[in-house]
Amino acid sequence: MADHAGTHPHTAHGSDSLTRSAVSATLHCLTGCAIGEVLGMILATWWGWGNFASIVLAIVLAFFFGYSLTIGPVLRAGVPFRRALPVAFASDTASISVMEIADNAFILIVPGAIDAELGDALFWWSLGVSLIIAFAFALPLNRWLIARGKGHAVVHAYHSH
Numbered sequence: 001m002a003d004h005a006g007t008h009p010h011t012a013h014g015s016d017s018l019t020r021s022a023v024s025a026t027l028h029c030l031t032g033c034a035i036g037e038v039l040g041m042i043l044a045t046w047w048g049w050g051n052f053a054s055i056v057l058a059i060v061l062a063f064f065f066g067y068s069l070t071i072g073p074v075l076r077a078g079v080p081f082r083r084a085l086p087v088a089f090a091s092d093t094a095s096i097s098v099m100e101i102a103d104n105a106f107i108l109i110v111p112g113a114i115d116a117e118l119g120d121a122l123f124w125w126s127l128g129v130s131l132i133i134a135f136a137f138a139l140p141l142n143r144w145l146i147a148r149g150k151g152h153a154v155v156h157a158y159h160s161h
Contacts, residue, residue, distance in 0.1 A: 022143035025152030029095040029142070030135050032066030037103060039065075041127060042118060051114050055107075059100050066096045070155060091155045094145060095138045102137040103130035 040058030049057070070088040075081065107113045107130050116123035145151025 018143060018147055021146050021152070022139055025142045025146060026095065026135055026139045028069060028152065029066055029092055029099060029138060030131060032069040032092070033062040033096055033099045033103070033134065034131050036061030036063065036065040037100075037131065038127060041123075045116075045118050045123070054114070055104055059104070062100055063096055066092050074155065087154055090150070091152050094151060095142050098138045098141050099131075099134035103127075103134040106130040106133050 037058045040061040041054060044054035044057050067085075067088045070091050071081075071084050074084040074087050079087065107126055110122075110126045113122055113126035116126065142151055146153045
C-alpha cells in the first residue's frame with residue numbers, strides 16, 4: 001500500500017479536518033459493523049444458537065458488511081477486485097476489530113444481555129449501547145491512523161466521502 005500521509009496534511013489548522021475525517025471513517029465502519037452485528041445477533045437468537053456461535057456469527061457478518069461497504073465504491077472506481085480487496089482490508093481491519101472487541105465485551109459484561117431474547121428490551125438496549133461504545137473506542141484509533149495516511153485514508157485514493 002502506498003503511504004498517503006503526504007496527501008492529507010494535518011497541521012494545527014487541519015485538526016478539525018482530521019477529526020471530521022475520523023468521525024466519517026468511524027461512522028462508515030460502524031455502519032457495516034452494526035448491520036453485521038445486529039443481523040448476526042438476530043439470526044443467532046432466532047435460530048436458538050448458543051452464546052459462542054452467536055458472537056462468532058455477529059463478528060463474521062460485521063467484518064463482511066464492513067468490508068463490503070468499503071469495497072463497493074473502490075470497485076466502482078474501476079479498481080480490479082484483486083486490488084480492491086487488500087484496500088478494504090487495509091482500510092477497515094483495525095477499526096472493525098476494535099469495534100467488535102468493544103461491542104461484544106459490553107454485551108458480555110451487561111448481566112443477561114447475551115441471553116436476552118429478541119422481544120426483550122435488554123436485547124435492543126444493550127446492542128444499541130454496545131455500538132455507541134464501539135464508536136467511542138474506534139474514533140481515536142481512526143483519527144490516529146488517518147493522520148498517518150493509514151486506515152481509512154487508504155480508501156481516499158479511490159473515492160471520497
